[in-house]
Amino acid sequence: MLNDDRFKRRFDLGGSVEVICGSMFSGKTEELIRRLKRAQIAKQQIEIFKPKTDTRYDETAVVSHDANFIHSTPVDHSSAILLYGGNSQVVGIDEAQFFDLELPEVCIKLANKGVRVIVAGLDMDFEGKPFGPMPALMAIAEDVTKVHAVCVKCGGPALYSYRLVQNNKQFMLGEKESYEPRCRFCYHQQ
Numbered sequence: 001m002l003n004d005d006r007f008k009r010r011f012d013l014g015g016s017v018e019v020i021c022g023s024m025f026s027g028k029t030e031e032l033i034r035r036l037k038r039a040q041i042a043k044q045q046i047e048i049f050k051p052k053t054d055t056r057y058d059e060t061a062v063v064s065h066d067a068n069f070i071h072s073t074p075v076d077h078s079s080a081i082l083l084y085g086g087n088s089q090v091v092g093i094d095e096a097q098f099f100d101l102e103l104p105e106v107c108i109k110l111a112n113k114g115v116r117v118i119v120a121g122l123d124m125d126f127e128g129k130p131f132g133p134m135p136a137l138m139a140i141a142e143d144v145t146k147v148h149a150v151c152v153k154c155g156g157p158a159l160y161s162y163r164l165v166q167n168n169k170q171f172m173l174g175e176k177e178s179y180e181p182r183c184r185f186c187y188h189q190q
Contacts, residue, residue: 015111019096019141021123021134024161024179026149032092032120033070039090039116047085048072048092051099078103078133081110088115096121097131104136125170126163126179128187149181153189160187 020031039046052074072092073084078099085091091110096103096119107117123138123146125131138144148157158181165178 014116015114016116016143017107017111017137017141018116018118018143018145019134019137020118020120020145020147021138022147023122023124023149023159023181025181026147026158028120028122028147029094031145031147032094032118035118036070036090036092044089044116045087046090046092047088048094049075049081049085050094052076053098078106081106085110085115086113090116090118093117093119094121096137097123097125097134099133101133101136103133104140107137108140122161124160126161127170128160131170151183151186152180153182153186156183156185158183158186160184162187 018035020028022028036046036048048070050072070092072094075081075084079102081091081093081103093099093103093107098121103119107119110117119137119141121134121137122131123134146159148159150156151158160182161179162182163179
């Protein structure tokens, strides 16, 4: 029954994990920034993290393709998030697919301490395979939002990130010169 003390304690904590996922150019970072700015308006203490390796737009800021941005702390390893974000009410994490596989456990620890954790990242790599810690994050999340880009070939909903350049490495930073969003049909028509 709902009177169980463990159930009550779980919801009294107020912590949660939210995941925003999808392909390249689908608005993941834009949605992350929107949610974090709403938390700021609500006067909540926020902290934002991104992988130190992601320097595409800025060394420290999380920046969307539409040039919206919010200050962040670049980190080498997900465990650093616990050190810097432990006193925040809301923690945002961008480009989660580039983090180590300990990220889901970090998110669980934060949520169990009452922190609202909002994570954004690619759910699939350029080969259409689950990417890094994203599948585990989606499994532990209270809420998963899958956003879609627009297929550049047919205009349909795109869920794949098609790589335009020859490179077989799973981790490759790039933008429109290297990737384009495609729907299932156009992705497989390569």
